[in-house]
Amino acid sequence: MIVMKFGGSSVANAERIRHVASIIKTYADKRPAVVLSAMGDTTDYLLEAADLALTGKVDISNVEKLHRDTAKDLGVAIDSVNELLDELKFLLTGISMLKELTKRTRDYLVSFGERLSVRMMAAYLNANGVPAKFYDAWDVGFVSDSNFMSAELLDEVWKTIPAHLSDYAKGKDKNIPIITGFIAKDKNGYITTLGRGGSDLSATMIGAAMNADEVQTWKDVEGILTADPRTVKNARTVAEVTYDEAAELAYFGAQVLHPRSMNPCRVNGTPVRVKNSYNIDFPGSVIVAKHSGERPPVTAITSKKNNIVIDLVSTRMIGLPGFLAHVFNQFLKWEISIDVIATSEVSVSLTINTDKPLDGLKADLERYASVDIKRGKSIVTIICDVARSSEILQSAFKVLSEEKVNVQMISQGASKVNISFIVDDAEANTVVKALHKAYFGEN
Numbered sequence: 343m344i345v346m347k348f349g350g351s352s353v354a355n356a357e358r359i360r361h362v363a364s365i366i367k368t369y370a371d372k373r374p375a376v377v378l379s380a381m382g383d384t385t386d387y388l389l390e391a392a393d394l395a396l397t398g399k400v401d402i403s404n405v406e407k408l409h410r411d412t413a414k415d416l417g418v419a420i421d422s423v424n425e426l427l428d429e430l431k432f433l434l435t436g437i438s439m440l441k442e443l444t445k446r447t448r449d450y451l452v453s454f455g456e457r458l459s460v461r462m463m464a465a466y467l468n469a470n471g472v473p474a475k476f477y478d479a480w481d482v483g484f485v486s487d488s489n490f491m492s493a494e495l496l497d498e499v500w501k502t503i504p505a506h507l508s509d510y511a512k513g514k515d516k517n518i519p520i521i522t523g524f525i526a527k528d529k530n531g532y533i534t535t536l537g538r539g540g541s542d543l544s545a546t547m548i549g550a551a552m553n554a555d556e557v558q559t560w561k562d563v564e565g566i567l568t569a570d571p572r573t574v575k576n577a578r579t580v581a582e583v584t585y586d587e588a589a590e591l592a593y594f595g596a597q598v599l600h601p602r603s604m605n606p607c608r609v610n611g612t613p614v615r616v617k618n619s620y621n622i623d624f625p626g627s628v629i630v631a632k633h634s635g636e637r638p639p640v641t642a643i644t645s646k647k648n649n650i651v652i653d654l655v656s657t658r659m660i661g662l663p664g665f666l667a668h669v670f671n672q673f674l675k676w677e678i679s680i681d682v683i684a685t686s687e688v689s690v691s692l693t694i695n696t697d698k699p700l701d702g703l704k705a706d707l708e709r710y711a712s713v714d715i716k717r718g719k720s721i722v723t724i725i726c727d728v729a730r731s732s733e734i735l736q737s738a739f740k741v742l743s744e745e746k747v748n749v750q751m752i753s754q755g756a757s758k759v760n761i762s763f764i765v766d767d768a769e770a771n772t773v774v775k776a777l778h779k780a781y782f783g784e785n
């Protein structure tokens with residue numbers, strides 16, 4: 343068995359749905375379980391409709407039009423889609439009357455996106471001679487906690503998912519399951535969501551729980567690339583990365599998979615393959631526990647713009663324990679998470695990425711240190727074998743000095759797979775290009 347996951351842009355319209363259906367058909371003999379996101383921007387439309395309902399207006403015309411037009415174009419009559427659209431309107435009317443929207447209701451509301459898309463795909467596959475059956479995630483065992491909008495799946499899913507899907511895996515049930523990503527139900531039967539981009543997690547959870555041969559996440563790019571192709575024209579596909587490397591890549595700006603989604607597959611080493619829906623035969627990139635051959639010194643280079651660097655220098659606490667504890671407590675208090683950090687005995691530099699006002703945090707930090715806040719900074723990350731850091735850093739610094747870029751902070755990640763530099767936003771693309779050339783050559 344394999345799991346195939348298609349994101350919102352892959353199922354954005356009738357043409358894309360036809361294409362995805364043809365890909366599913368190609369893999370039919372591998373017993374695929376298919377996980378889908380909501381069509382196109384439906385999740386965003388639903389969230390906008392919720393905000394509008396709070397002002398007393400009910401309008402889901404864009405969601406309605408997209409789904410009705412698509413059904414028409416695909417030539418499928420779907421009562422189940424119409425029923426859901428009616429239910430959605432009732433819900434929004436309720437919100438508009440109460441002018442109140444709890445996180446629980448918000449999850450119920452956004453769940454319609456994924457529920458609509460699986461109905462559409464299953465109807466189209468069936469109409470074209472591919473037996474398929476749609477499932478809302480809770481009907482294949484997705485149970486979560488009640489942390490609405492970013493729920494965690496409960497451990498029992500390792501048993502409940504196979505309880506529902508093993509007949510299909512064994513070939514007893516011939517209908518390809520088309521399953522909603524992103525959503526689950528809590529123990530009280532309320533719909534929850536797994537956080538934005540949560541469909542990847544749904545797919546990896548099914549793959550790991552079913553011990554699938556692989557989980558395929560289908561994108562519109564040639565797998566995981568050595569750099570962002572918008573910056574580096576000759577970026578190429580990385581054939582193999584580890585879960586750790588993929589998590590760092592995602593965290594530091596590459597559009598791969600949500601770092602959290604790797605977790606279920608780490609448990610039993612289920613491989614996750616990133617495939618290009620425009621190039622079906624291309625193997626793409628596979629994410630595995632360990633490199634199969636020799637690990638390359640550098641896997642990829644990413645950059646993430648718009649960070650804020652905070653430099654703290656303590657005069658008062660020289661040599662005293664607890665300086666960092668005080669500092670971190672202030673970030674906890676203001677609920678701002680820290681990304682990259684570099685410290686010495688009495689000073690610490692760290693980066694954050696937030697739109698929140700920083701006056702309160704600054705005032706609190708100034709009780710312990712002098713505080714300098716600098717905006718417009720980029721984190722350039724080299725995903726690499728940190729055991730070879732001297733060699734990697736040697737070429738990095740050569741490149742940086744040639745480019746006359748002054749590194750403002752440097753940090754070697756504890757996960758042993760990344761080295762990060764902080765530079766000005768204006769310099770980031772030049773740095774990424776130059777590093778890419780140094781590590782991967784011209785072509």
Ligand code: ASP
Pocket residue numbers: 349350379380385386455523524537538539540541542
């Ligand atoms: N539809 C959800 C979102 O847009 C979940 C997903 O696509 O993974 O965040």
